[in-house]
Amino acid sequence: MKRSIEDTPIVLIGAGNLATNLAKALYRKGFRIVQVYSRTEESARELAQKVEAEYTTDLAEVNPYAKLYIVSLKDSAFAELLQGIVEGKREEALMVHTAGSIPMNVWEGHVPHYGVFYPMQTFSKQREVDFKEIPFFIEASSTEDAAFLKAIASTLSNRVYDADSEQRKSLHLAAVFTCNFTNHMYALAAELLKKYNLPFDVMLPLIDETARKVHELEPKTAQTGPAIRYDENVIGNHLRMLADDPAMQRLYELLSRSIHERQ
């Protein structure tokens, strides 16, 4: 009997935002998550319950018989735990991490089968995301391992790509701008609106349209606002309004200059 790819026994190392969303998506597609490891018992148990898996907070207790180990830890924790993760696993085990910023070769010399399984998206435990549109970037130690990882990613998403560690590093840097820094702009606006007793949700149509616009126009073409021509009058007024928050004022000025100079 041919086994289907969903029979692959998977262990999740990590139970954070990305691990939680990815494990749930795999579980819903019929994959067998056999175990979840996290240093925090509550996180391990919570995710394990959601995907009908065992859980542990002890690396030495991690199931050695899985086929795929998906490591989704903060970069610093990964470096620290790497030795414990690879120890005692079988030759045929495939070890992958999910980080945009970590090169594949961190695995080199530790295990024979390894790779990277990077879904480029912003994940929060509180929110379900639709995996179909998420780009997955795959890299592996062999063509077979890459094909296997791509087959798994393809059950979740329509956008599965090869990317080497250099490309992934570049994508991750760009993603910090499009996602993390963008969200911070929302957060600064929310702070301002709170100060003025205005509701944040009046901004949502503007946020949505700003995002939709760059589906059609290049971001540079889509740019609007006083910074394009560095309108001294409007910008001066805004800087005065921010006088009680010098850090935000400085950011406003630098961002306006950046828009003006790159236009």
Next chain:
Amino acid sequence: MKRSIEDTPIVLIGAGNLATNLAKALYRKGFRIVQVYSRTEESARELAQKVEAEYTTDLAEVNPYAKLYIVSLKDSAFAELLQGIVEGKREEALMVHTAGSIPMNVWEGHVPHYGVFYPMQTFSKQREVDFKEIPFFIEASSTEDAAFLKAIASTLSNRVYDADSEQRKSLHLAAVFTCNFTNHMYALAAELLKKYNLPFDVMLPLIDETARKVHELEPKTAQTGPAIRYDENVIGNHLRMLADDPAMQRLYELLSRSIHERQ
């Protein structure tokens, strides 16, 4: 016979991004745009054709019999042209501007009926927007004029609010963050991806999800990425990648610190 509000003869002063989108939306709702003024003949003619109006590049030729004059100019041009705009118009004419940043009282002493008609959105000529969700903020010199402006805005949008000049100024400042600066983050990412020969459109799912997320979560809760805990390792790598562009590098660092400090 009771005249419907759509019979209001409207003159557009300005033919830029906002004027173009607003005039087209009003025209589609059946309003009579009688004339378009712009200092640039091409802009005036182009918009006039779209909304079956006359056009002029001479303020002295602006139709004096309209009921509503919608002034949608850059802030600096508005100050310069104000005298010419009000000159020779009838007592009953209602003059409004569409700028978030200009207080209503610029009209004071110039005309008896005036106000502000501010649709808070990012407009580009190349892109049609759906007006139904755009918040309109209205202010006027009298309750009657405000009611009239709200009636017009309500034909376009489901979100029509009163806002005084102080509130509008605050909204406009917050909008610069949520829209102009956000779009600049997309533009910086596009620049990076171009440098690395990667396509911008792989970022679209991330851009969309980042925007959708804040419909459900507060921006601070939605924040992800290396800056939250100021991950020295990832941030250090990114700063090194930006070494050839010190301005972008400086922005990256300030934005990361801002996220970290406000978390």
